[in-house]
Amino acid sequence: xxxxxxxxxxxxTVNDPQGLTIKGGLHTLGFNSVESVRAGKxxxxxxxxSDRADAEEQVxxxxxxxxxxPIIEDFSFELEEIQA
Numbered sequence: 001x002x003x004x005x006x007x008x009x010x011x012x013t014v015n016d017p018q019g020l021t022i023k024g025g026l027h028t029l030g031f032n033s034v035e036s037v038r039a040g041k042x043x044x045x046x047x048x049x050s051d052r053a054d055a056e057e058q059v060x061x062x063x064x065x066x067x068x069x070p071i072i073e074d075f076s077f078e079l080e081e082i083q084a
Contacts, residue, residue: 001048001084002055006077008068009040043067046082055079 010016018039026034045062049055059077068075 001046001082002052002079003082004043004045004047004055004059004077004079006043006045006059006063006067006075007040008043008063008073008075010038011072011074014072040073041067048084052079052081 010019016038019037022039023034023037026037045059047055047058049058056079059079063075063077064070
């Protein structure tokens, strides 16, 4: 069994209104040292792959087909073997 930790972030050229809102909120709370914020998604997926290469391929395919929008988002993931 594997645990995939998936990170989905907006591409650097894409505007991030959520990040701007968070930055404004942090400034309101007195955290004036914050220069920028980029918001994204973090997902944990447990999957039963036959081997590490199979699990990596499945997670990559999940990201490409559903979890990330390839036009405006990038993704990366970490995969670790866990006990069932």
